[in-house]
Each structure stands twice: as C-alpha cells, then as structure tokens.
Amino acid sequence: MLSASSMKKPTLRNISRREFLAASSAALVGLGMKSERKIAGGFVNESAQLGHMLRDHKSFPAPTKKEKYPIVIIGGGMAGLSAAWHLDRRGFKDFVLLELDTQAGGNSRWGENEVSRYPWAAHYLPVPDKNETLVRELMEELGGLKDGKWEERYLCFTPQERLFIHGRWQEGIEPAVGLDARDREQFQRLDDILQNFRVTGAFTIPLERGVEHASTQPAITALDHISVTDWLRQQKLDSPYLRWYMDYACRDDYGAPATATSAWAGVHYFASRAHEEKGPLTWPEGNGWIARQLIAKLDRYIRRNSMAHHIARDKTRWRVLAGATEYAADAIIFAAPTFIAPYVFEGLAPSMTPDFQYSPWFTANLTLDRWPREHGGREPEPTSTWDNVDYNSKSLGYVVANHQSIRQHEDRSVWTYYWAMAEDTPRASRRKLLESDWNYFKELILQDLERVHPDIRDCVSRIDVMRMGHAMVRPTVGLMFDTQRRKLAEGKPLLGFDLVYFANSDLSGISIFENAQWNGVQAASNALRAISR
Ligand SMILES: Cc1cc2nc3c(=O)[nH]c(=O)nc-3n(C[C@H](O)[C@H](O)[C@H](O)COP(=O)(O)OP(=O)(O)OC[C@H]3O[C@@H](n4cnc5c(N)ncnc54)[C@H](O)[C@@H]3O)c2cc1C
Missing domain, CATH: 1.10.405 (Guanine Nucleotide Dissociation Inhibitor; domain 1)
Structure with a gap:
C-alpha cells in the first residue's frame, strides 16, 4: 500500500498543458481580468416538500394493496439499517424497512461522480475501543477489522487536519499559532x-x-x-x-x-474517547461505505420511496400507510427522526415525546478540475490534507473525498463542504435554507473558500448542495438527563403505543453512528422479544 505522503498533486515539474493554461488564466485574474468560468450544479436529495406534506396534514392517495409483517421498520438511516441488520442476523426475516427517499442511508448517504465517491454528511467513524462491541462486530463483518487489526486503507492517511489561522496553515485543528503563555496555560x-x-x-x-x-x-x-x-x-x-x-x-x-x-x-x-486514539476510520464516501454495504446485505427488506404518512391502531395490529401500500404490523420500529412521530401516529401528541431541537445544516460537494493555489498564490501542497478548517469562517471547512485514494497524481478532486447553521435560531435558519436559491449557496461557498484559496473559482466545475432543515438533534441544556428522553432511549413504550419502539440517533441527544447503531439494535431486540412472547 502506498503511504499518504506518496500521493502527489500536480507540481510545476509534472504540470500538463491543460493545467498550465488553467494556471495562466488564474494568473490573469490576479492581473485584473474577471474569470467567468461556468459552474454547474443544483440542489440534491431534497425531501422538505414531502416532509411538509406531513406537517401540513395533506391528504395522500388511498392504498391499493395490503401486506402483513410481524415487524415494520420506518426510516432507513443508520438506526433503521442497524435494526434490520440485527433482525436478519438473528435469523428473523419477516419484516420490511420503509424509507421515504429514493436512497437509503439518511445522514450517511453518499454520491459518486467520475472523480470519486463522496459523502453527503457523515464522513468518519472514530476507531471504536474494545467496549464498543457492536461497532466492532459490524466492522468485522464488513471487512474493516480482521484478527483484531484495522484495515490500513480505512485509517485516515496523514496529514489529517489543518487550520488556517493568522494567514497560514497549521497542522491540527486546535489553535497553536498566535497563542501567548496565558492561552497555553488555559488549554x-x-x-x-x-x-x-x-x-x-x-x-x-x-x-x-x-x-x-x-x-x-x-x-x-x-x-x-x-x-x-x-x-x-x-x-x-x-x-x-x-x-x-x-x-x-x-x-x-x-x-x-x-x-x-x-x-x-x-x-x-x-x-468519551481515549486521549491518543488512532484513526479515524474513513472512506471516500464517508460513512456511506458502511451504509452501502448494509444496504447491499439488506436490500430485499428495503422499500424505497415509501414515506410512512399515517399509522394507527387497528384492533390488535398497527396499520401503516406508505405509498400505495397499507402494511399491517405487530410491532413498529420507528427509526425516522422522533419529531416526525406526532405527525404520523394517530393520537400521539407532541408533548408525549421529548422536546428535541434539531440543527439545520447544508453540505455541498464541489468537483474540482485542478487543485487551487494556497493563500498568497502559493502552489498547492504536495499532499492533500483530509480535513481543512478556516479559523475565521462560519463554515466548518471541507474534507477531501479522494484523500484516501492510493492513486498517485490526482489532478481532480471532490471536496465535501460543511456548514452547520448555528449563527441564528434553527427556525430562522430553516427559513433561510428554504428561501435561498442555489446561486446564493454557490456564492457563499466560493467567497468563503476564496479567503484561503484565491483561485478556487477557476478550479471548480460543479457545486451540488444538500439542504437539511432538521439534520441532527441538538444536545440542548438539560436534555441528557431529561426523564422523557431517557425512558424512550431505554425502550419504554409510550402510553397507548405498545409495541412501538423508537430507534433514531436523536434519542441519545447526540447524533453519531455509534448511537444510531445502538438504538437500532436495542429497538430490534425489544421488538423481537415482544412479538415472540
Ligand atoms: C452534516 C452531518 C455530518 C455528520 N457527520 C458525522 C460523522 O462524520 N460521523 C458520525 O458518526 N455521524 C455524523 N453525523 C451524524 C449522523 O446523523 C449519524 O451518524 C447517523 O447517520 C444518523 O442516523 P439515523 O438513522 O439516526 O438518522 P437519519 O440519518 O436522519 O435517518 C432517518 C431516516 O428516516 C427517513 N425518514 C424520515 N421520515 C420518514 C418517514 N415518514 N417514512 C419513512 N422514512 C422516513 C429519512 O429519509 C432517513 O433516511 C453527521 C450528521 C450530519 C447532518
């Protein structure tokens, strides 16, 4: 396997004619000519319209067929997929998983173009320690962990992180440049x-x-x-x-x-993690690598384009309406975000579920035809850094999707750009997300990156943007020890909602893969136990 340091970006020595022309035009921009490179792109994976149909209590077409299962899982993110993984490996095969989107994976969805696979949101998994048995079992099954050793290709190559601060890059995200003795003492x-x-x-x-x-x-x-x-x-x-x-x-x-x-x-x-852990585990498509493999294993259970829009008790069974089908189920695993439950379950008041608040985010994938220069017109670094953050930016920077590539001389790249809309209230940010057009996001992203890479506009050929109004739960003050949250996370059914098990990562108040998997598996084992009584 090649080491990270052998991954080279173009240097002046190996520069091609195309890159030379691109570099010359960048220099001309510096001399005052405005570049008008056309950048393609748009919004992707939009689901707000469907979600708002639930919020606004819109009517849906009547079902045309009926199916019956002991267990129905709702939501095909990591929590729902983990519930399905658990049922399947316990030998229980009589269930379906309903997913609203055309692609399962939720916040661990991924995309792919001619350059690389890339994540849409979740992009890494810290190396699980010995106590994280479930995560390790899954990683063994997927080939990431063999005989107690992590597959090297999946451990993030160095350099891993850098921070742009006081006009230069430093290694690592914890600020190290410009600190005085007092700052250092406080750290x-x-x-x-x-x-x-x-x-x-x-x-x-x-x-x-x-x-x-x-x-x-x-x-x-x-x-x-x-x-x-x-x-x-x-x-x-x-x-x-x-x-x-x-x-x-x-x-x-x-x-x-x-x-x-x-x-x-x-x-x-x-x-929560050992001080000097190695890793993290990462892949070009981020945690989409985990989702992709789970989906391949569990494909026969997954019903895509199947938003559960109404769930009601019908004598001894639950009746779930999704798409053109009416499902009858003994037990339900609700792995969609919990705030959706009161919109779909008949008789479930919002006050019966914890008062979860969700952070709005947007992410973008930028396709680059060549590597941009660094601040001050300096040549690109000889090796890519995986995670890149600007101290003066409101964004969270970008992650290089093909950082883990073992090919040399990567001319092109895909950068996954992250922005948690934390500056305003979630409500105001959601409005901003919905009301702004793609051009707004394109300019926001390019102007942000221009501070660090002044010729970025000349390098990017495409920017796709994903807007997420309720991307992840916020661990607000008081939430971790909130009794309502803890009861739901422990698998206690809500009054009048027997055999309904909640599973989304939001139950934990902290949305990470490990909590999604844990909640999914707990809900699945609770459901299995209940229906076999
Ligand atoms: C920008 C971003 C970056 C992140 N980065 C990381 C990271 O690097 N590492 C990490 O561990 N975690 C990360 N996370 C956290 C991530 O949320 C979790 O890792 C995990 O993927 C959450 O899975 P989930 O199944 O709990 O929820 P979700 O991913 O939200 O899945 C819920 C699913 O339910 C579906 N659904 C909703 N309503 C319905 C309905 N009515 N009917 C049917 N289906 C429905 C949705 O379409 C979705 O597929 C990130 C999150 C975001 C937003």
Missing part, C-alpha cells in the same frame, strides 16, 4: 479537566451506559444544567482561542453554538 488546564472527566467512566459510547452510571453523581449531572459557554466562564477559561475551539467542536459535532449546547455534551465530545 493545558482544560486538558487536565477533561482528563479527570475521562476517567470517571461517565462519558461513554454508546452514550446511555455512561448516563446511567453518571445519574447518581451530582458533580457530573450538574454539567447538563448549563451551556458550554457558561461552564467555560465558571472555569475561568476565557482565552479567545480556547473559546473558538470549544465553539467549533459544538458546531462540528452537534451543529449548535456553544451557547446552546449542554456542557455535558461539550465534555462528552472530548472525554
């Missing part, structure tokens, strides 16, 4: 505090075990009563670099600003 103090939390065993993945363990420790549960910002203030940690870093972590993992994130979740981000 060290934060590190010590987090290490103390790490050893308590309260911050686990999957999350529920740690919450159970922590629920009797007031010093830890108290973290859930304040925001990350207030907690930092309490700890007298006011370095602007440290504040930026913690806010970045909240936006990156939860799509929320530090002011709106529970300090418990802020600590969990750092204290």
